[in-house]
Amino acid sequence: MYIWERPSWPDFRWQDARLLEPLAAARLKQGQLLGGMARLGFDLRREAQFNALTEDVLKSSAIEGDMLDRNSVRSSLARRLGLPDAAAAAVDRRTEGVVDMLLDATENHDKPLTARRLCGWQAALFPTGYSGLHRVKTGRWRDDAQGPMQVVSGPIGRQRVHYQAPPAARLDTEMRRFLEWFNRKSGPEGLLRAGLAHLWFVTIHPFDDGNGRVARAIANQALAQSEGSGQRFYSMSNQIQKERTGYYAMLERTQKGGLDVTQWLVWFLDCFSRALDGAESARDNVLSKADFWQRYARELFTARQKVVLNRYLDGFEGKLTAKKWAAIGKCSVPTAQRDINDLLERGILRRNPGGSKNTSYDLAGR
Numbered sequence: 001m002y003i004w005e006r007p008s009w010p011d012f013r014w015q016d017a018r019l020l021e022p023l024a025a026a027r028l029k030q031g032q033l034l035g036g037m038a039r040l041g042f043d044l045r046r047e048a049q050f051n052a053l054t055e056d057v058l059k060s061s062a063i064e065g066d067m068l069d070r071n072s073v074r075s076s077l078a079r080r081l082g083l084p085d086a087a088a089a090a091v092d093r094r095t096e097g098v099v100d101m102l103l104d105a106t107e108n109h110d111k112p113l114t115a116r117r118l119c120g121w122q123a124a125l126f127p128t129g130y131s132g133l134h135r136v137k138t139g140r141w142r143d144d145a146q147g148p149m150q151v152v153s154g155p156i157g158r159q160r161v162h163y164q165a166p167p168a169a170r171l172d173t174e175m176r177r178f179l180e181w182f183n184r185k186s187g188p189e190g191l192l193r194a195g196l197a198h199l200w201f202v203t204i205h206p207f208d209d210g211n212g213r214v215a216r217a218i219a220n221q222a223l224a225q226s227e228g229s230g231q232r233f234y235s236m237s238n239q240i241q242k243e244r245t246g247y248y249a250m251l252e253r254t255q256k257g258g259l260d261v262t263q264w265l266v267w268f269l270d271c272f273s274r275a276l277d278g279a280e281s282a283r284d285n286v287l288s289k290a291d292f293w294q295r296y297a298r299e300l301f302t303a304r305q306k307v308v309l310n311r312y313l314d315g316f317e318g319k320l321t322a323k324k325w326a327a328i329g330k331c332s333v334p335t336a337q338r339d340i341n342d343l344l345e346r347g348i349l350r351r352n353p354g355g356s357k358n359t360s361y362d363l364a365g366r
Helices: 016-038 044-064 071-082 093-109 115-125 170-182 190-204 211-229 236-244 244-255 263-294 303-314 322-329 333-345
Strands: 150-153 160-164 349-351 361-363
Touching: 016 190, 044 071, 044 093, 044 211, 044 236, 044 263, 071 093, 071 303, 093 115, 093 190, 093 211, 115 170, 115 211, 160 244, 170 190, 190 263, 190 349, 211 236, 211 322, 236 244, 236 263, 244 263, 303 322, 303 333, 322 333, 333 349
Parallel strands: none
Antiparallel strands: 150 160, 349 361
């Protein structure tokens, strides 16, 4: 029996005593992060917000196996946040749709959540009407014409059904009830409300595809409402991606259980706390980046050197090499090496130990 088949669905229950400690810990970290961000200058706050939004867009899609191009995401966000220097890459319609959904959910967090708005979000995720080679019904609830909506894994013929959603005939009623609850804002404490909204929506699973990404956008709107701000300095999607296996296991366990959703809410609060830990680290990176440019304020850098150094300061996977410099700076490897040699001579970069084929570089004094 799935949770939506329970006679008292959707009268969710939870045990306050078990939630008290994780809720208090999450709230404390949330207050510390937001307080620390408030002490930063406008430019640094905007930089931190830009980085957090980039991760949220990338990772919410990656959870579903949809890998977006980081440069494209950064360019799309940069235009909207007024950061023209970062908007250097081409942007595709699919990326624009995910960015539009996230920003609408957070910046317009006070707007009512409606069926039309949700359908617009979902349609924006699939601008061509396809997910890969699969045709997707967009901008409307699913119709189950091809059978019941199921979450499955495994090869064809040996697929495992993890979850089966309510029949399409119930969707109007189910969604009307969910939207009325969400817009009343009369649910539990703000963080719990975000976790409950996420679970409730993804359990209804009203769309042909994109339900997980829309559910996380709804949770982001609920979190923005609880903070009274559209600025995002942390990414729940980034943390969920890191815990993807546990995320899906907890969803499956909850959706096959009873209406006591305490265990799901504990997991959500703990995941939220870990997302805030990651945001503290990201804030430190923003401050370190600002310190670097302040330290070398009197030095002259080419536009290409600034682009590559900013990407390096933002943190990318692997080591800084001439080949990677050339890829980021869109230049030849010999030109990249000349850029690097110039910074080595001025003591801004240092050469790491290693052979000539594995030569990499780091910032001097770090």
